[in-house]
Amino acid sequence: MKIYFSGSIRGGREDAELYAQIIEELKQYGEVLTEHIGQMDLQEEEITDEQIHNQDMAWLTASDIIIAEVTVPSLGVGYEIGRGLEMKKPIYCFHRTEKTSAMISGCKEIETYKYDQKEEIKALFSKLFQEQ
Amino acid sequence: MKIYFSGSIRGGREDAELYAQIIEELKQYGEVLTEHIGQMDLQEEEITDEQIHNQDMAWLTASDIIIAEVTVPSLGVGYEIGRGLEMKKPIYCFHRTEKTSAMISGCKEIETYKYDQKEEIKALFSKLFQEQ
Numbered sequence: 616m617k618i619y620f621s622g623s624i625r626g627g628r629e630d631a632e633l634y635a636q637i638i639e640e641l642k643q644y645g646e647v648l649t650e651h652i653g654q655m656d657l658q659e660e661e662i663t664d665e666q667i668h669n670q671d672m673a674w675l676t677a678s679d680i681i682i683a684e685v686t687v688p689s690l691g692v693g694y695e696i697g698r699g700l701e702m703k704k705p706i707y708c709f710h711r712t713e714k715t716s717a718m719i720s721g722c723k724e725i726e727t728y729k730y731d732q733k734e735e736i737k738a739l740f741s742k743l744f745q746e747q
Numbered sequence: 748m749k750i751y752f753s754g755s756i757r758g759g760r761e762d763a764e765l766y767a768q769i770i771e772e773l774k775q776y777g778e779v780l781t782e783h784i785g786q787m788d789l790q791e792e793e794i795t796d797e798q799i800h801n802q803d804m805a806w807l808t809a810s811d812i813i814i815a816e817v818t819v820p821s822l823g824v825g826y827e828i829g830r831g832l833e834m835k836k837p838i839y840c841f842h843r844t845e846k847t848s849a850m851i852s853g854c855k856e857i858e859t860y861k862y863d864q865k866e867e868i869k870a871l872f873s874k875l876f877q878e879q
Contacts, residue, residue: 665855667849667850668853687820688758689822689848690817690821690825690828690850691848692822693823693824693825693828696822696826697827697830697832715822716756716757716821717756717803718799718803718823721798722797
């Protein structure tokens with residue numbers, strides 16, 4: 616099972632530590648292609664934006680499932696979800712805020728979950744990976 | 748010429764007044780399908796997220812061009828750009844920050860412009876609509 620985890624990079628890194636914890640949890644269920652999303656000292660300078668885009672699209676194409684933490688608004692996360700739909704990938708979005716974008720919660724092909732505690736997300740992962 | 752203008756709603760409304768000015772400018776060149784994006788008193792309560800999503804996707808499908816102000820990070824804007832690519836629409840993104848998402852600036856099918864003053868965006872619109 617190849618997992619594409621999506622979280623904010625340039626949109627804001629305040630949830631980076633949470634992303635790292637989510638990625639650790641996801642590793643129980645498969646290979647996380649985008650493990651760098653959780654790195655606190657993420658360096659982007661060595662590759663061009665086009666290389667970043669094309670690498671991420673290659674991982675998105677190779678993935679079996681997309682898991683996105685959508686609490687921090689991010690153009691890149693929205694873009695990846697939009698492209699993932701085109702590729703007919705199963706997409707699961709998680710947020711702690713009361714609402715997320717209507718483009719996400721209003722799209723019937725995307726499963727969206729509101730959660731408060733990290734433990735809830737673990738239980739949701741356990742359930743959704745059993746169904747895959 | 749049907750224009751889909753995309754700007755942040757739930758991601759943050761700090762640029763709402765700028766969106767309104769951009770929309771006024773765009774009206775010279777065609778019909779702006781998403782004029783509500785610039786409304787300072789935007790009310791979303793009366794329709795469901797699914798209705799918002801499906802209406803926006805219908806407008807995106809009907810549009811001839813997508814213009815996005817991407818300074819404020821937004822899941823919805825990223826999603827619309829991703830879906831617009833799938834529909835092979837011409838997409839033009841404008842930002843005032845030094846960088847925008849690598850998913851936007853690194854995608855070779857999207858034209859991305861950095862600007863400082865509103866006047867620059869007007870000159871860019873004039874040029875790009877001449878080319879359409």
